[in-house]
Amino acid sequence: MILIYCKVVNQISNAASTNLSKRNQLGELEHIVLSTIMRLGDEAYALPIRAQLAEVGRSVSRGALYTTLMRLEKKGFVESRIGDPLPQRSGRARRYFRVSAAGIAAVRSSREVLLRVWGGLEDKLENP
Amino acid sequence: MTPPRRWERLLAWTLRDSPHRDAILGDLEEEFRVWRSAGRPKALIAGIRYRVHALGLAAQLHNDSSHRFDIPGTERLMHRWLRDTRYAFGSLNRSPGLVAMVVLTLGLGIGANVAIFSVVNGVLLTPLGFDEPDRVVAVWATSNEATRRPLPAADFDDLRMQADLLEVAGRWSNTGSLTGDHDPREVGVGWVDIEYFPMLRIAPLHGRLMNPDELRAIVLGHAIWRQLYGADPAIVGSTIDLDGDAFTVVGVLPPSPDPNLPSTNGRIETSEIWRLMPLDWYQGSDDRTLGWLRATARLREGVTLEQAQQQFDRIAGEARPPVADTGRPEYWFNAEPVLDNLVGDVAPTLTALAGAVGFVLLIAALNVAQLLLTRGRARAAELAVRSALGAGRRDLLRQLVMESVLLATAGGIAGALIGAASVRALLNRAPANLPRLDEIAISNEVLIFAACITGLVALVSGVIPALSSTRNPGSVLRAQSGTPGRRFRRLSSMLVIGEVALSLVLLTGAGLLGRSFLGLAAEAPGFQPQSLLTLSVTASGGTGGDQPNPFTPILRHLSEAPGVLAVGGTNRLPLGGGLFTGNYATESMGAESEDKPWVDFRWITPGYLEAMGTSVIEGRALTDDDGEDKILVDAQIAEAAWPGETAIGKLLWTGNLGRNGEWSEVVGVVDSMKHTSVAAPAEPTVFFHAVNAPANRLYFAIRTIGDPATMTSSILAELERADPGATISRVRTMDSLVSDANAPWRFALSLMAAFASVAVTITVVGLYGVVAYGVTQRTREFGIRIALGASGQNVARLVLSQTMGLVTVGTIVGVMGAAALSGLLGSLLFNVAPTDPMTYAGVAAFMLIAALIGAWRPTRRAVRVDPRVTMTGP
Structure with missing residues (x-):
């Protein structure tokens, strides 16, 4: 009885951990957003992030960007800090984002997967 | 510089539980200020962009709680509204072609209405700037031969002394040559009696009015004071030179109201400087033969226009015994409210144009309804699935209507912008003798009007198709496609008939005006205007x-x-x-x-x-x-x-x-x-x-x-x-004077022609869509017919006969409507009857040909259906 119970708990926790690991894989947009935050450095708040995304050809709606940022923060991939109140924002502060260690690790692993996937395809990808 | 606060509050409410609230609100405001700083015309756009983005964000980021029953009903309603908005944004985002089409159609319709309404509002509806303008009347001599004649001196003197129910004032105008530091300049001179400005309740902005017997005193109009004297108040008390004589400037008039009253035959004689008429021009005069004085009067407190008119009739009868055969004196006096006097001549034209432009909007709305109806039909499967998953009809309806509200709002915004641009174009083209041109602007009233017609359009173009599409949504899953339902076809047909009929009415209006204009051009004026230069010379x-x-x-x-x-x-x-x-x-x-x-x-x-x-x-x-x-x-x-x-x-x-x-x-x-x-x-x-x-x-x-x-x-x-x-001024060719005189017709004709062509274009494009959709739906049927031996001609006849049947019905309805309405063009029609058969035949033929062109391409597609492809299916 106890054995069975342990087995079930084990299975559930296993399932949970696979779920978690799946969540650790980055979606395409998440990947791009994280990379952009890294590129922007200390000045990474929503407006320059969105502008930068548009510049590299991945325009995204305001709402989608905020949703992604909130999700990344929840997952622990980004950390945010509140800046100083600014007059051009009626005294509201900017929220600056920084990629956490876990976030860098996620980008790195995601990059490795992609590089492996692309390996040997350079010829076809470069000259379609 | 602050963003629209109401929309900011909506967004703040949506994000009230989020730690990101201040950052998001701040981001949007920061960007808003960047949009705004781009310049004055961009300020309006920035406000619109802020609203759209705030709504989009609120719809996307709100924490949907519409299913929760532990929160107040209003809050649930708010959540539901935001959810519908998000759904509509998403669904419209997927069909950019439809959105572009609808926004363009509605933008044209609403824009034209905004432009015309701002003219109607400025010219007809805005009260004159006088104190109690309703009490001010123009007084004319009226005989059996003509109305609106100026008064002879003796008659004016009678009215002035005897008509005690009114304050009567007189004016005569000519031009004078003003010399000084500036180039010699011809100016309009208003000669008025001492009662004139007090009667209009106009007090000087600087200085004072003329005193009695002060014949060498000048009061400057506001415009010339700014132009020639740099708006310098110190001009009061100085001396100016008019026609070689020295005059003292005693006062300056305020910018409004415009004291140039009354107008003659719809033509305003603009005086720029004002002086007193010598009293002996009219006091004690016995001249009742030469009319030259314009009289204006103000009804005293509690006096009605009828009472004043009775008093005028009595005074006219005392000076001139009635003529035997008419029972009237040789002529009498006529009091006319001063706004009627000013705009009475153009009122019918503007009313006709306002009616026409309303038709354009109606056609646009019907066309959008047609588009949404077809779209609803094409989305039947989606709606059926949603209904099967538990969405009630009310939910589906709400979401579809929300889509059309968003579409209409976008169309309304486009319309307001197109309208604002058109008003500027209209002012450039408007006949110079259109009174009160300076009152025409995109005012608050105009924007409220635009919002109202936008709501109306959303209602007409959204609710009808939504009702039709959500009726029994499950049926589409049972029946495997095939021909559209009868109810759908009937509604679609009615929309086509309506559009064609309305377009035909507009075409007829344009046709009748066109014939009038040709008639005018051919009319001999009794002189030869070509190769004739005219100018005014002061020796x-x-x-x-x-x-x-x-x-x-x-x-x-x-x-x-x-x-x-x-x-x-x-x-x-x-x-x-x-x-x-x-x-x-x-x-x-x-x-x-x-x-x-x-x-x-x-x-x-x-x-x-x-x-x-x-x-x-x-x-x-x-x-x-x-x-x-x-x-x-x-x-x-x-x-x-x-x-x-x-x-x-x-x-x-x-x-x-x-x-x-x-x-x-x-x-x-x-x-x-x-x-x-x-x-x-x-x-x-x-x-x-x-x-x-x-x-x-x-x-x-x-x-x-x-x-x-x-x-x-x-x-x-x-x-x-x-x-x-000598002073030379008003150098014009006679051709351009003739052209000015015909300007009201050209104005009405060009607008009516523009409206009619927009209407016909929208209708033909709509017709194209309907026929194309019908052909797509019936591809299989045509394939079978062709496989069974029907020739291309048979199929073409089948498609065209149905379409042209509708167009013919629409044309007949339109001809009847045009016959009923064309009388409203009234005085704009010249040498052509409102029911001129040639015009009617011409526009009906034009409509049929245009419809045929619209239906041609999809018909060809029906003829070329390959039976093998359609029978084997996709």
Whole structure:
């Protein structure tokens, strides 16, 4: 009885951990957003992030960007800090984002997967 | 500089539980300020962008709680609304083509309405700036022959002294030459009596009004004070030079209201500076023959227009006993509210245009309804699935209506922008004699109007298709496609018929106006406007007394100038405004007759008729040797006064300036000339010799060899040589005066033509869509028919007969509608009946051909259906 119970708990926790690991894989947009935050450095708040995304050809709606940022923060991939109140924002502060260690690790692993996937395809990808 | 607060609050409410709230609100505001700083016209756009983004964010980021029952109902409603908005945004995002089409269609429809409404609002609806403008009336002499005549001095004096139910004030206007530090400049001079400004309740902005008997005092109008004197208040008390005499500026008028009242025949005579009329011009006068004074009056407290009119009738009856056959005096006085006086002539035109543009909007709305109906049909499967998953009809309806609300709002915004741009274009094209042009602007009323029609459009174009699409959504899953349902087809047909009928009404309007315009262009005005230069000359020498007429040498010099065929002068050119009226009597009537007809008076120099190209029908033109006792009459007077006899050598009694009636000999009969409008019948006119012109100012008509515009500078140089001190102004070609006189028709025609072409384009595009959709739905059927041996011709006939059947019904309905409505064009129709069969046949044929072109491409597709492809299926 106890054995069975342990087995079930084990299975559930296993399932949970696979779920978690799946969540650790980055979606395409998440990947791009994280990379952009890294590129922007200390000045990474929503407006320059969105502008930068548009510049590299991945325009995204305001709402989608905020949703992604909130999700990344929840997952622990980004950390945010509140800046100083600014007059051009009626005294509201900017929220600056920084990629956490876990976030860098996620980008790195995601990059490795992609590089492996692309390996040997350079010829076809470069000259379609 | 702050963003729209209401939308900010909505977003803040949506994010009230989020730690990111302040950052998101701040981001949007920061960006809003960047949009705004891009410049003035962008400020409006920035506000719109902020609203759209705030709504989009709120819809996307709100924490949907519409399913929770532990929160207040209003909050649930708010959540549901945001959810519907998000859904609609998403669904529209997936069909950019449809959105572009709808926004363009509605933008055109709403934009045209916004533009026309801002004109109607500014001209007809905005009250005049006077204190209690409803109480101010224009007072005209009215006879059996004509309305809106100016008053003779004695009659004005009677009204002034006896009409105690009103405050009566008088005005006369001419032009004067203002000299000083600036270039000599011709200005409009308003001569008023002492009551004029107090009656209008206009107080000076600076200084004071004239005192009684202060004949050398000037009050400046606001515009000229800004233009010539740099808006310097210190001008009050200084001296200015008018026609060579020194005047003291005593005051400056405020920018509004405009004291230029009343208007004559819809034409405003704009005075820029104001002076007193000498009291002896009218006080105690016994001249009842020559009308020249414009009277305006204010009803006293508690007095109605009817009471005032009764008092006027009594005063008219005392001065002039009633004529036997009409029971009326020879003429009487007529009080007309001053706004009617100002805009009465254009009101029917504007009303007709407003009606037409309303039709354009209706067509646009029907077309959008058609598009959404088809889209709903194409989305039937999606709706069915959603319904099967538990969405009630009300949910589906709400979401579909939300889509059309968003679409209509986008269309409304596009419309407001198109409208604002069109108003500017309209103001550039509007006839210069359209009164109150400066009142036309995109005002708050206009924006409220735009919002209202946008809501109306959302209702018409959204609710009908939504109701139809959500009716029994499951059925589509049971039946495997096939032909559309009967209900859908009937609704779609009705929309097509409606669009065609409305377009046809507009086309008919444009057609009738087009024929009127052609008629006007072909109408002979009694003179030849081509190759004719006109200008106003103020001679340096004085007139009157024993001085020789200063114009005689100038005219002689000019007639010998190179390139000049003939030259003559007159006190007023045809179509150039101004009005002197008087009455005449023949020998058989006798000067004491009570029933002397009222006619126009003009003063001309001997070369004038030749220069104008007006033919002398009988007798001869005036010569330099003729005195004041020789006159010309036009064919209408000759016919009326001496029917069946020659007029030459007959004596005619007329009022004349400064003399209360005398006898003159008719030496010639001339062609009738159109003096006020090409469309109106020519006014009977008596021509006097301009030896005794009423001012030291004369209009010259100069017939040139070739294009008069290119000869302007050489003619001006000749004038300078003939009289170096003369002031020349109002240099115009006669062609352009004629063109101005026809401007109301051109304006109405170009707008009506624009509306009609927008309407027909929308209709044809809509028709194309309907036929194309129908063909797509019936591809399988056509495939079977072709496989069973139907020829291409058979299939084409099948498709076209249904479509053209609808179009024909629409055309018939449209013709009936046009016949019922075209009478509203009223005075705009010239030489064409409102039910002119030629026009109706023409526009009906045009409509059918346009519809055929629209239906042609999809029909060809039906004919080319490959039976093998359709039978094997996709």
